[in-house]
Amino acid sequence: MKVGIIGGGYSGLGAAYYLNKEGVNDITILEYEDHLGGLASGFKRKDWKWPIEKLIHHWFTTDSYALGIAREIGLGNKLIIKDTKSSCFYNGRIAELDSATSLLRFPFLSFLNRIRLGMAMAYLRFDGNYLKYEKETSYSFIKRSMGKEVFKVLWEPLFQGKFGKYAEQVNAAWFWARIHPRTKSLAYIEEGFDKFTEAMAESIKDNGGKIILNSRISKITKEKDKFAVYRGRKKFIFDYLILAVPLQIALKMYNFPEDYKNKFSPLNSIGAQYFVLELKNKFLEDGTYWLNINDKNFPFMMVAEHTNFVDKKNYGESHIIWVGKYLDYESPLWKLGEKELLDNIIPFLQKINPKFEKSWIKSQFFSRFKNAQPILPLNYSKKIPEIETPIKNLLMLNMNQVYPWDRGTNNALGLGYKAAKIIKKNSQKK
Numbered sequence: 001m002k003v004g005i006i007g008g009g010y011s012g013l014g015a016a017y018y019l020n021k022e023g024v025n026d027i028t029i030l031e032y033e034d035h036l037g038g039l040a041s042g043f044k045r046k047d048w049k050w051p052i053e054k055l056i057h058h059w060f061t062t063d064s065y066a067l068g069i070a071r072e073i074g075l076g077n078k079l080i081i082k083d084t085k086s087s088c089f090y091n092g093r094i095a096e097l098d099s100a101t102s103l104l105r106f107p108f109l110s111f112l113n114r115i116r117l118g119m120a121m122a123y124l125r126f127d128g129n130y131l132k133y134e135k136e137t138s139y140s141f142i143k144r145s146m147g148k149e150v151f152k153v154l155w156e157p158l159f160q161g162k163f164g165k166y167a168e169q170v171n172a173a174w175f176w177a178r179i180h181p182r183t184k185s186l187a188y189i190e191e192g193f194d195k196f197t198e199a200m201a202e203s204i205k206d207n208g209g210k211i212i213l214n215s216r217i218s219k220i221t222k223e224k225d226k227f228a229v230y231r232g233r234k235k236f237i238f239d240y241l242i243l244a245v246p247l248q249i250a251l252k253m254y255n256f257p258e259d260y261k262n263k264f265s266p267l268n269s270i271g272a273q274y275f276v277l278e279l280k281n282k283f284l285e286d287g288t289y290w291l292n293i294n295d296k297n298f299p300f301m302m303v304a305e306h307t308n309f310v311d312k313k314n315y316g317e318s319h320i321i322w323v324g325k326y327l328d329y330e331s332p333l334w335k336l337g338e339k340e341l342l343d344n345i346i347p348f349l350q351k352i353n354p355k356f357e358k359s360w361i362k363s364q365f366f367s368r369f370k371n372a373q374p375i376l377p378l379n380y381s382k383k384i385p386e387i388e389t390p391i392k393n394l395l396m397l398n399m400n401q402v403y404p405w406d407r408g409t410n411n412a413l414g415l416g417y418k419a420a421k422i423i424k425k426n427s428q429k430k
């Protein structure tokens with residue numbers, strides 16, 4: 001049984017890894033880029049010991065697929081698990097907000113609203129029934145349960161930073177999932193996600209799998225019971241095919257029935273653009289790892305200081321921050337060039353740390369990804385694309401399927417697990 005996987009991000013890698021566990025070894029991963037890892041891929045400067053992700057990446061301690069695989073492939077002793085500090089920037093000040101005690105001290109909300117926020121968050125953590133939340137938008141739910149002040153100060157800027165012009169459409173089950181299982185402890189891995197990606201790839205290859213990079217797949221046809229996959233003129237033949245690429249790309253890759261495509265065409269997604277800045281000095285001096293920007297006028301929605309989580313000795317003693325934002329493709333910021341964007345963010349970084357100067361920047365890395373975050377509208381549970389498509393033995397894996405959970409490498413690996421089980425089961429029916 002030959003299995004083809006298009007896309008070498010975490011869902012594609014996860015599918016290959018778990019297929020191996022099911023005893024399926026004739027697997028070929030075809031990846032567009034010259035590297036694996038997709039959104040979780042990284043880069044490395046010459047004088048750094050470790051690479052870093054282009055977009056901020058960490059795991060939660062509840063991410064059982066990711067941490068489980070890390071242990072299985074011999075990286076368990078490389079996991080770094082630590083409590084981190086999260087804060088908000090509002091009205092020119094930073095305040096911690098990541099625990100009950102920091103909430104009680106949180107200066108940007110009245111005492112009554114802090115209590116109201118704490119009670120609503122506690123309820124969301126306790127309540128396991130997410131489906132009831134999807135009938136209402138997050139905006140409406142937050143205003144109703146936490147009040148207008150909490151909405152304005154805390155959540156509205158974050159929703160706008162995360163979903164841009166789609167912010168008002170996002171259902172409250174997505175919000176529930178952001179609160180319900182979160183842990184204060186985060187996990188990272190020595191040598192970064194690239195190390196994990198590399199070790200997964202080694203494991204897949206050791207089990208007989210092939211990984212072919214620089215493979216842009218433009219056409220797929222079905223010939224009798226097999227799939228013909230074209231990379232330019234080169235043709236690959238598979239019995240099972242997994243499209244482990246964003247939904248919008250998968251729908252264009254194969255000539256699916258019109259009614260099937262139309263079902264998903266109203267689903268939107270948004271892009272992400274991030275700077276990784278290598279700095280001479282510490283930027284978030286209070287030790288904050290993740291800083292939410294609760295000011296809608298900022299051209300970014302978060303700053304995270306990686307070296308407040310992981311030792312700076314791994315990056316040539318430099319301090320590393322990510323500065324990021326999600327954007328819809330019509331946004332003027334999406335069209336700006338890297339230099340203009342950097343010039344644009346510097347005065348805002350100075351608002352956070354007035355000592356910061358452009359000369360602190362030793363190097364910068366800019367990246368822009370389309371299809372970085374799906375928009376989850378009302379009653380989304382009825383709109384989720386299935387892993388199995390209407391075409392026999394053609395599966396697809398994408399961030400639109402992990403609902404109510406937010407996109408994440410752990411959930412991508414989990415999709416890979418499900419795909420492996422489906423293929424194994426279907427192959428036994430023959």
Ligand SMILES: Cc1cc2nc3c(=O)[nH]c(=O)nc-3n(C[C@H](O)[C@H](O)[C@H](O)COP(=O)(O)OP(=O)(O)OC[C@H]3O[C@@H](n4cnc5c(N)ncnc54)[C@H](O)[C@@H]3O)c2cc1C
Pocket residue numbers: 006007008009010011012030031032033036037038039040055056057058059215216217218244245246249272324372373397398399407408409410412
């Ligand atoms: C800003 C940001 C921050 C994030 N932070 C975290 C975090 O802290 N922790 C976490 O766990 N997750 C995080 N995530 C989410 C995580 O990166 C994704 O959920 C996960 O990587 C998705 O994996 P995927 O395989 O589904 O998709 P992708 O990573 O998008 O992989 C798809 C792959 O398909 C390839 N491809 C596309 N078209 C073709 C083609 N025509 N032919 C061949 N190949 C093709 C692409 O090159 C890519 O490698 C973050 C995401 C973003 C955007």
